[in-house]
Amino acid sequence: MKYFHIPVLLSEVLENLIKDINGIYIDTTFGSGGHSFGILNKISNQGKLFAFDQDQFAIIKNKICDKRIRFFNENFRNIQKILKAYKNNILKNVSGIIADLGVSSYQIDTPQRGFSIRFNKILDMRMDLSKQKSALNIIKNYSFEKLNKIFKKYGEFKNPQRISRKIVLNSKFINTTLDLVNLFKRNNNRKFLSRLFQALRIEVNDEINALKKLLKQSINILKPGGRLAIISYHSLEDRLVKNFFKSGNIQGIIKYDKKGKNLSPFNKKYTKRIFPTKEEITKNNRARSAILRITQKKVC
Ligand SMILES: C[S@@+](CC[C@H](N)C(=O)[O-])C[C@H]1O[C@@H](n2cnc3c(N)ncnc32)[C@H](O)[C@@H]1O
Incomplete structure (x- = not known):
């Protein structure tokens, strides 16, 4: 496969996102398909991948022929509605969601x-x-x-x-x-x-509002134990993701029950932040500002 865009933090995403090789996964930012291709290589024949990109050309130019992948040329801000209209049983059944935010090298490098x-x-x-x-x-x-x-x-x-x-x-x-x-x-x-x-x-x-909408909907899409991975390239996005992972809401307000238990839908134990290595940045300058945050939806 020919990449226009070298996928950032690929092995770190795959290692932390894919815990069930028979699961359903969503790549919300297909781009040139680097993360999608990696996911398909790791999941089994029973596994499924839904790939979103709002850019018509990203999908036309990089379409992967594999019966396990289904493409949606859509904005991820409408993800829940789109998945629900496609098949009713996807919501609350997804093992992992990845969003690699911002623009692709293909978009930046295409002058027009x-x-x-x-x-x-x-x-x-x-x-x-x-x-x-x-x-x-x-x-x-x-x-x-x-x-x-x-x-x-x-x-x-x-x-x-x-x-x-x-x-x-x-x-x-x-x-x-x-x-x-x-x-x-x-x-x-x-x-x-x-x-x-x-x-x-x-x-x-309208990137920040789209991200807020994706984060909120992810709770309804993931199954218990499902993982959410977001790669951000600037502090504005990263702050939003960090606060959301901590609290489960966009305002970043941590709520507790009467016994003082954190009511966030995410598991603190599996919430982490990963930076690209020096080697990756040397090979791919675009990775220099990337921050990957991963979390897991609580099992109960
Ligand atoms: C950084 S690139 C992703 C690269 C991809 N991970 C790869 O390895 O090739 C981001 C892609 O996400 C798409 N995108 C950004 N915001 C989006 C949104 N709200 N909905 C759908 N696609 C979006 C862009 O059009 C772009 O193609």
């Missing part, structure tokens, strides 16, 4: 998708090309206040006003990735630009 500062193309950044909202729509139509919000929240800029003001004043002249880069020539350092692009990408694809 407009994700990368390396190519001068129209600012697009949509993972799902059937959607209307692109990065360019945001640049042209968002108010100063709305831009401030996304740069603060998703780019974690302390003083986003200066960035938003510049964009609002120049929005007529911004069409491509390079137009945006040139506008911030003075701040032209990689870190600044990647946070700027990251904030726009998260807003275009």
Whole structure:
């Protein structure tokens, strides 16, 4: 199989996710199929894999021919509804879910998708090309206040006003990735630009809300003892995942019963955080910011 994208933390995901080789697994972010391919190699002939990706091209280009896999060209934010409509007995029967968040190398390296500062193309950044909202729509139509919000929240800029003001004043002249880069020539350092692009990408694809929806639904999809593995690439996502694993809710509020027992649906004993090794980062630079968190749904 030819990969456009080297799967991150593959052996760590497989080792911690697959505890039942006859089980049902879900890869919510199929991409180039690296994790899916690994799962199929590990499960038995009775095992099943459901693969989701909102990007039409991810599935068309990388489809794996194997009777155990079923593809859904869908956003994982609707996962429960989609699985329920497909087969009623999947919910509460899944042994493992993996989400490898963010964009794939295929998406970043395809110039016309407009994700990368390396190519001068129209600012697009949509993972799902059937959607209307692109990065360019945001640049042209968002108010100063709305831009401030996304740069603060998703780019974690302390003083986003200066960035938003510049964009609002120049929005007529911004069409491509390079137009945006040139506008911030003075701040032209990689870190600044990647946070700027990251904030726009998260807003275009509504990534944080989709992740929240996936996390909440995972409790209803996993069977007792089932595992949930999430690979995040920035602190915003990772914080959300960490708090959710601790508490079982998006707010991260740990609730206790009258006897002082933690009511989280997840088992603390099997909750862990794993970073890529130096060797992996040397081979695959994309892995450098990855954090894998794994948890297990309590058995009772
Ligand atoms: C980092 S890549 C996954 C790479 C994959 N694990 C592999 O080994 O090839 C993320 C993929 O998830 C998809 N994606 C991101 N958010 C999604 C969402 N909310 N619903 C469905 N797919 C999503 C993207 O389109 C992209 O193809």
